[in-house]
Amino acid sequence: MKNEVKIHEVDPSLNNRRSFLKLSGLALAGAGLVIAGCSNNDDNDNAPEDTSLPGVRNGIFDLGSGDFGVLTYAYALEQLEADFYTKVVNSSNFNTTFNDIERQVLTDLYHHEVIHRDFFKAALSGALPNPSAQLLPTLAFNYGALNFNSRTDVLATAKALEDTGVAAYNGAGKLIKSPDYLLLAGKIVSVEARHASAIRSLINPNSSDFAGDDVINTSTGLDVAKDPSKILPIAGGFITTKFTAKYLP
């Protein structure tokens, strides 16, 4: 089975701190939540399935392929970013954990990512032939032992999320067929890159980390681009709602 996001509920008894990337690299045990629909759509057995459309297949929501698949994939990632920053700015010690500049940046990122999420929801709802069955549901998240009152934890996770977002959009651009959708993705990815740069400067201010050698190839000057199959296992570390991306590369 290709590109199934192996997201599982993090054992709440895990008290040791795990970074975002460590968390995502672990095959944590436990069953993911199967969402929506309960596979009662197995009529039309003889008709070839349109795999470009998102929807529940065999009991699990699949993102589909083509432009709708890519947009739904972006919607999933934006749901994660929006949820994360919503938790950050609402954490009990937000005002004391971060200084003025950091709070301004994190609040802006919260605004931008919520806008991106709501935009994708509205755009997909308007464009999908049957949004009630084809719109990706609201996902559930679990951040495990991530401490939202730890400046280090929050900024490290923000950095990982923003860099992942850049790599995801850069990698998905070539999958988009409509120039209008491509432009919309382009309008968003540069803002994600602006975010990544700002977060990296907060973490390591007097440095070249804003566009560091860990993300920008030192001989070509190119940023990272990754296929969905490389991104989803990373982003999936926090997503407890199970879904598949069998028809995206």
Added chain:
Amino acid sequence: MNILKFIETFTDDSLMRSTGSRRDSFNQFGNIGKTLAIAAIPFGLSTFANKALAKDITATPATPIGALQFALTLEYLENEFYAMALDSGVIPASENGGRDRKVFEQIAAHESDHVKFLIAGLGGPASANFVAKPTFDFTVGGAFDPFGDYPTFLALAQAFEDTGVRAYKGQAANLISAPDLLTAALQIHSVEARHASEVRRLRGLKGWISNDERGAGMPSATQAVYNGEGVTVQAGFNTAASFGAAAGSEAYDEPLTTQQVVDIANLFIV
């Protein structure tokens, strides 16, 4: 096809040595790129490469090659600007823990890489698709002193980076038929955005653009870089609804057309 493999193929010896006609070269590009339609190749481009007496650059045709040629011209501009600044000593070496110097050395390295990458992608200097570096005047006839006055340098750096982001975005549709080139352009585009964010923050601004504001301390001549950035409707969705127009516009960067970017770049070309 992997982009590096693509570039490798494209810059192999036989192609570099090729003295064939422009059509032959285009055919090679077409064979390699597969999706690059020969019919769409810009034959008028010779005027671009050979305009020794002309002062301004002109808009490239809306094709994948045109997009790369256009991008190369912008990267020439950025590359020369930062190289001259680093040589001039205008960037303070010790302030902020050496931050400014480190930042612009990193940016300069990327712009130099982008120039080399795009020249290779266009088939090298011997290719008919190659475009030469224009002659730049970053003082705009003496109006600016970017290599003697640091705030002026910073202001122009911000203008160039924010322009770069919008310029690449405006070329995306021209590259949609060439997926490998599109990916490479996106990978440069996000680097320009990282640069823009950092330069803006060095200047005490947010890393993102609120409404269509050019930001405090920016010369009014740079407003063309920011016009049209204040959009708050995306595909019919009102991005200002939840958190206001500033946040709604910040969440999206807008493209510039080829001609709009050419008009900005021509300010600095003699």
